[in-house]
Amino acid sequence: MLVNGDKLIVTKKVASFLDEGDIVKVIDVDEGGMISFAFGIDFMHKGVMTTAECEKHFEKYVEKVAPTVTGEHINEIIRNSNIKAYTVFDKCTVVTCQLPNGFVIVESSACVSPENYDEEMGMTICMKKIEDKVWELEGYRLQEELYRESADSVESKCDECAYDCNRCNYENIPCTADCLFPTNAYIEEDEDDEEDDCLDTDLDCDECDDFDCPFNCNPNR
Secondary structure: OOOOOEEEEEOOEOOOOOOOEEEEEEEEOOOOEEEEEEEEEHHEEEEOHHHHHHHHHEOOOOOOOOOOOOOOHHHHHHOOEEEEEEEEEEOOEEEEHHHHHHHHEEEEEEOOOEEEEEEEHHHHHHHHHHHHHHHHHHHHHHHHHHHHHHHHHHHHHHHOOOOOHHHOOOOOOOOOOHHHHHHHHHHHHHHHHHHHHHHOOOOOHHHOOOOOOOOOOOOOO
């Protein structure tokens, strides 16, 4: 069921003002099934359609979101963590935080004079440090996941050409495959073939016109 604010993408041209791929925004759905929508630049134009027309010409638009770590995700991790606070030496707050996966973060905050010590302030400072650390850890985790997905993708592409790097079209993708060994194997195979050709001609290098020959057996060439 559509609600106000939903975005739809045109799948079939609508009259002369909406082409395939255009995005419209639902601004009202009444009880009778009539759907009001906005379209155009900054959604400045308005239109109305029935539910049947909507199903015929539109489908729900799902916006693509780039991979990111969200504040909501960080807050959920901290909410589900085991947190303990201690005061030491009458002027230092120590906070330990065991994350849901068991990883432990320890932070501290202290003042010079015990008379100025405020445990609540120390707790606030430590929790801010812990939150920053969780952001850093989760950023690394996401980056590693994306890297591994990219590496798997490259390896699957390498499978297509049997790891022949001389024919690789993926120079802008970080290659994780051990390409040098298979490529050298191909070169060695080619050299073996050339040696066979030389044997067939009794190694008569004077008559050889292969200037790329790897055996360098004719010093006059």
